[in-house]
Amino acid sequence: MREIKFRGRRRDGVWIYGDLTGINHNTNEGSWCYINGRGVSKKTVGEYTGLHDKHGTEIYEGDILELVNEDGERIKAICKFGNRRLRTEYGTTIDIQCFYFQIGDRKTNPVVFNYKGMHDLDIMEVRGNIYENPELLLDCDCTEKDCESCKQYFADSI
Template sequence: MREIKFRGLDRIDGKVKNIEQIDIKNELVLFENDGWVDGNNYELMQYTGLKDKNGKEIYEGDIIQLKNEDLEVIKVVCEFGTAKRQIFDNLVEITGFYFKRLCDDKKTFPIANNYLGKHDLELFEIIGNIYENPELLEAYNES
């Protein structure tokens, strides 16, 4: 069972903060240094339960860099939703966390073993997130 936790983007100051607790009924979030605040002022990002090669927790919105089998550096964004995936002869829809490649918007999931015989997460390195580092998205889209 994975750990359920969130972080939130403060829409006012643009900073991402770790959330200690959420009061869904009253739409409040608790931050360690800020106390209870209006949850409507925050964009929530859920922890995937996965960590990158440096042990850093992967959240929705994280931008991740890795090298593919051709040793090309590619970037992906962690998202939550439904993606279609070909499994043997069937096209199935899977709902959960996935990684969207920036070069072509293809949605993919971590696999058990990759071309190096390692788990994909051993290649993933978080380099930022879509909120605090939008230039990483812009720079990629311009190339």
């Protein structure tokens, strides 16, 4: 059984990890939750997936992961939790709630036996998260806050 824990970011930028102890406290400064009794921004709260990347780093909702595919292309994915529609071997479809990786407009789960004969998690690496590193999702290699391509992402970051 996986460990149930959360992380969230305080106003001063420090990440808090642990038990979700309170939710939906709305103030003039936004919506807040509590992890281990400490206030964190509700929009940064993510659950631990129980999975680790190739370096042993814990993977949380909102993490940006990267892997290199068989063509040498770097693929970026966002870890999310939600509905995922799957087709069974008999052709029927089922909807499940699970952690998944969003790559563009596709939802996928880690492949157990990939092109390298390895599990995808053995080649995936946590590169950052959507709150602190939204620029990682852009095709632009820039990290400047005044870059026209990046402005919408930086505007949404905390």
